[in-house]
Amino acid sequence: MPQHRMALCKDHFLEWVPEQTARFIKKYWMFGPEERILVAVSGGKDSLSLWDILHRLGYHADGLYLCLGIDGGINYSTRSQQLTEKFACERGLTLHVVNVQEQTGRTIPQWNEINLRGREKPCSLCGLVKRHEMNRVARDLGYDVLATGHNLDDEASVLFGNTLNWSSDFLLRQGPVLAETPGLARKVKPLCRFYEREMTAYALLRGIEYIYEECPYAAGASSIYYKELLNQLENHRPGAKLAFYLKFLEARKSGFFAEREGVEDVELHPCLHCGQPTSAPELCSFCRMIKVGQVE
């Protein structure tokens, strides 16, 4: 791991990852030992590893799998669900499964087909559905916090995109913890400081069976392009990706970004249908999509 100027054997690496995760959980005040955690699991290496780590650390962490109904010629959703269920079953962990088609009447590909935004930016529509459903389940089942498996490459890529556009709203909000607000569960990213390759190594060394393929719809997404650019930068200067993310967090913590009035104070109120907070006058984006089939 040139970015840390460190090399570890298998055993020490498999100790180091949970130790570091525990450190990040404390450092960023993600959650305490008594809180109930809902881990959003996709069947990929990051989220299954996160669940594995939290379990090893002794946290009360249940899983949530959202069946998106994506086939993509590789049976994507079915296989990822099977791997997730196998993982949970072998460890005796509690897994909640939500089927998007049952909840919303359509699979993600079906929503994408009838929807302008879905056709142009399938990940955007899918993200909307996932955020809504994850939050709904976390609140309905009384979890204290929702944990996702975003790794450093994910976070740096999003930060990079937001920085290229100087998207102030997003820059002010991105980070390891998104605090709880009325109607929205706290969200945390305990793996946000691990390189993607570290998480791959962890999953492989722990013998976790996960789905190797990326979602077939993600091909061509900006986030993937940004990851490639950042990998070039990292190859040129090991540690650059981590420094980019951490120095951003430091700059924001030290007050570098002005919390302007009016920016953070968008008036939110409960969606008339689902009750989740929205800035729209009546229905939230998710419920508008369900009702009229379109997302702006």
Added chain:
Amino acid sequence: MPQHRMALCKDHFLEWVPEQTARFIKKYWMFGPEERILVAVSGGKDSLSLWDILHRLGYHADGLYLCLGIDGGINYSTRSQQLTEKFACERGLTLHVVNVQEQTGRTIPQWNEINLRGREKPCSLCGLVKRHEMNRVARDLGYDVLATGHNLDDEASVLFGNTLNWSSDFLLRQGPVLAETPGLARKVKPLCRFYEREMTAYALLRGIEYIYEECPYAAGASSIYYKELLNQLENHRPGAKLAFYLKFLEARKSGFFAEREGVEDVELHPCLHCGQPTSAPELCSFCRMIKVGQVE
């Protein structure tokens, strides 16, 4: 010019560049029609084109050439000086020439040799000398403003480097205009919104003879690496480089970056030797280098 969704013939392009420059000069309040401008010219396409443009626009713009004493196997300084003098002579423009070796006792390569910082980061030491000498001449000769030929690629590259490090001090200061302060001339970059390739086209179409080679010491500089990355981004999404720079300027103008107390208020006082402002207790970095041969 895909970034502007525009294509121009030679004649219109050669009109468009000065028109745009005049627009930027007004938009960013760089200087008025009566002010005396000192253009820092290196013999490269950008600075000679800038001088040409300001001349065409009717401004009172004289040139300043700093002879750095760089050979690099290609007779770099001698050839660039000759091209600059030829340019000035053919147009009847006033050119001031300062020889760094005569002023400081050593050429830039000689300073680099005896200096730790110079050996590691030759551009950093050279920048220090150039900034000091440009400012000295501008003030001694009573110019209102110092203009440099930085183009968009230069600016975006510096911004990119500062953003990767979230260098708040630099991010707060970078821009088309650096206001005059006691002891420091106003600095402006009238070409900051032109792509490098636009400036190359301008120089070629105007028949300006310039030195094609980059400074031999610049090889391997981070700025060049960042330019390559940004070019990839630009190829992937035309206009991305310009948007990155302009959205940054907008974000800063709209108050996104907090002007924290203590950050901008570093106490400056005149260097005991040259009188230029410095935060160091007695001599400025330049004069310390001259006196003890070292720069921290």
